[in-house]
Every structure is written in structure tokens, then in C-alpha cells.
Amino acid sequence: MSQHTQPVSAAEAPADAAERRAVKPVICYPNETLPKPDLDLYQAARSGAVKTGEVLVQPRDAACFTVPAGHFFRISSVEGSQVGDLNLWNLNDLSERFFSGKTRALHGTHVTRGERLWSSLPYLRPMATITEDTLGWYGIDSYGGSVHDVIGTRCDPYTGNLLSGDDYHYCCHSNLTRALADHLGIPLAEAEPHVHDVLNVFMCTGFTRDTGQYFMKASPVRPGDYLEFFAEIDLLGALSACPGGDCGSEHTSDTAPCHPLLVETFAPKEGALAGWEPPAQNGYDRSHGRG
Numbered sequence: 058m059s060q061h062t063q064p065v066s067a068a069e070a071p072a073d074a075a076e077r078r079a080v081k082p083v084i085c086y087p088n089e090t091l092p093k094p095d096l097d098l099y100q101a102a103r104s105g106a107v108k109t110g111e112v113l114v115q116p117r118d119a120a121c122f123t124v125p126a127g128h129f130f131r132i133s134s135v136e137g138s139q140v141g142d143l144n145l146w147n148l149n150d151l152s153e154r155f156f157s158g159k160t161r162a163l164h165g166t167h168v169t170r171g172e173r174l175w176s177s178l179p180y181l182r183p184m185a186t187i188t189e190d191t192l193g194w195y196g197i198d199s200y201g202g203s204v205h206d207v208i209g210t211r212c213d214p215y216t217g218n219l220l221s222g223d224d225y226h227y228c229c230h231s232n233l234t235r236a237l238a239d240h241l242g243i244p245l246a247e248a249e250p251h252v253h254d255v256l257n258v259f260m261c262t263g264f265t266r267d268t269g270q271y272f273m274k275a276s277p278v279r280p281g282d283y284l285e286f287f288a289e290i291d292l293l294g295a296l297s298a299c300p301g302g303d304c305g306s307e308h309t310s311d312t313a314p315c316h317p318l319l320v321e322t323f324a325p326k327e328g329a330l331a332g333w334e335p336p337a338q339n340g341y342d343r344s345h346g347r348g
């Protein structure tokens with residue numbers, strides 16, 4: 058009998074286990090030194106802004122949109138409670154894209170007004186700043202759940218296949234892949250590697266305290282609620298209306314009732330952002346200890 062067939066036993070706790078567990082945590086990335094967005098300036102610019110366009114994202118599908126640096130975009134719930142999966146790229150260079158892991162490390166598991174969506178290495182700069190969040194009142198509920206998470210990935214057909222053997226084609230990963238391929242006029246296989254972990258807009262999630270598992274619950278979003286962003290750089294966005302609907306029961310299937318999501322873009326008046334400039338790419342010299 059190989060040792061791999063032996064039952065796995067839990068490691069025995071050492072005599073000082075309680076003492077080791079009692080060590081107090083420290084914040085990994087104290088963020089007081091992060092450059093602060095000038096929310097007053099953004100708000101003043103927004104108040105005189107005019108709408109420049111809109112895209113209605115159909116249920117179980119995705120759509121792309123572009124936002125010039127210094128403009129705003131708003132994602133709204135329309136018709137019914139619905140969760141959206143958002144990807145962002147630098148419009149001029151798709152290798153710079155939203156980095157959900159570092160955004161989580163810098164701001165926490167869920168994001169709201171005043172927090173920013175950061176880009177991938179080696180760029181690591183704010184791509185967008187959240188300027189309005191009508192679900193900002195939600196906070197953290199008694200289950201440890203909150204909204205707009207950067208802890209999930211994006212629902213995808215590969216995980217569905219792994220867990221159930223099914224081939225479901227309208228997961229956010231596939232929706233985003235189709236939308237990007239159509240927008241850029243490239244084959245699906247070329248578009249797919251650009252799709253990345255998302256901001257889960259309106260999704261209510263957390264981790265169970267007993268098993269540490271990722272959980273979701275019906276989103277508190279209602280028609281009229283929105284999340285609004287200031288574009289710090291020229292952006293290409295893609296938003297998927299998740300097949301999970303409000304994500305109160307299941308995703309990766311056609312079971313949940315789904316609704317569209319509205320994306321609108323707004324341009325501030327000429328001169329409204331006086332003194333503002335898009336953030337520079339990260340200042341690290343990239344020598345990595347050599348030269």
C-alpha cells in the first residue's frame with residue numbers, strides 16, 4: 058500500500074499553539090501614503106459634465122466601451138437586481154490591465170467611493186477612481202459580506218467543467234471574450250488571454266468564518282443604483298451581465314433570472330479639471346537588483 062492511500066491526519070498542535078494564534082495582525086499595506094484622489098475636483102467636474110454615450114449590456118452577454126482620461130463612466134442597475142463583471146484595459150496598450158489582487162491588497166476585499174482600481178505590473182497606477190457608490194451604505198453585514206468585491210475571479214466555463222463536466226457558454230469569462238474579440242475584430246483565441254479577474258460590480262460576497270470559503274448572497278442592488286468612476290487614463294472597458302443574475306442562488310447556468318446593465322459615459326466641461334494630469338506609470342526603475 059502506498060503512503061498516498063493512508064488517511065491524512067491533522068498536524069498536532071504544539072504546546073504554544075494558543076500563544077502563536079494570539080499574535081496580533083498588522084495591515085500588510087498601510088495605505089496612508091497612497092496618492093489621494095482629489096474627490097472635490099472630480100465632483101465639481103462631474104456636476105457640469107455632459108453625457109457622451111451609453112451601452113446597454115444584455116443579460117448573459119457583455120459589451121465593450123471606451124472612456125477618455127478625465128471622463129466619467131457609470132454602471133447602473135436597470136429593470137432588476139443584477140451583478141456585473143468588469144474588465145479594464147489601457148486603451149492604448151492591452152498589456153496594462155486591471156489588477157484585482159493588488160487592488161484588494163491596497164484597499165481591502167471590497168471597494169467603494171474614494172478607492173481606486175489599480176493596473177497590473179509593471180505599470181501599477183490608478184486606472185479609475187470610484188466617485189459615486191449608491192450602495193456605499195451597505196458596509197459589512199453580519200455574515201461578513203459586502204458589495205463590489207475584488208476577491209472573486211470571474212465565472213468561467215473551465216471551472217464549471219471541472220466541477221460538473223458541463224460546457225456552459227455564457228459565463229462572464231466567455232461573455233467578456235466574445236465582446237473583446239468583436240470590439241477589436243480579432244479571433245476569440247486571441248482575445249481570451251486578455252480577459253482577467255474582475256471587479257464584481259454590485260456582487261455581495263465574503264468568506265465564511267468557519268471554513269474560509271468564498272460565498273455570495275443576493276445582491277442588495279436595485280434599479281436606479283449605480284457605481285460611477287473617473288477614468289484616470291484612456292480606458293477600454295468590458296462589462297458582463299453575469300448569468301448568476303443577483304447571484305443569490307447559482308451561476309454558470311441559465312437558471313437565475315438575469316437583467317441588463319447600463320453603462321453611460323460623461324465628459325466634463327472644458328477646463329473643469331484644471332491642474333489635473335493622468336497618473337504616470339509606476340516609478341520603480343525595473344533593474345531588479347542587477348545593473
Ligand SMILES: [Zn+2]
Pocket residue numbers: 142211212228229230298299300301308
Ligand atoms: Zn459571472
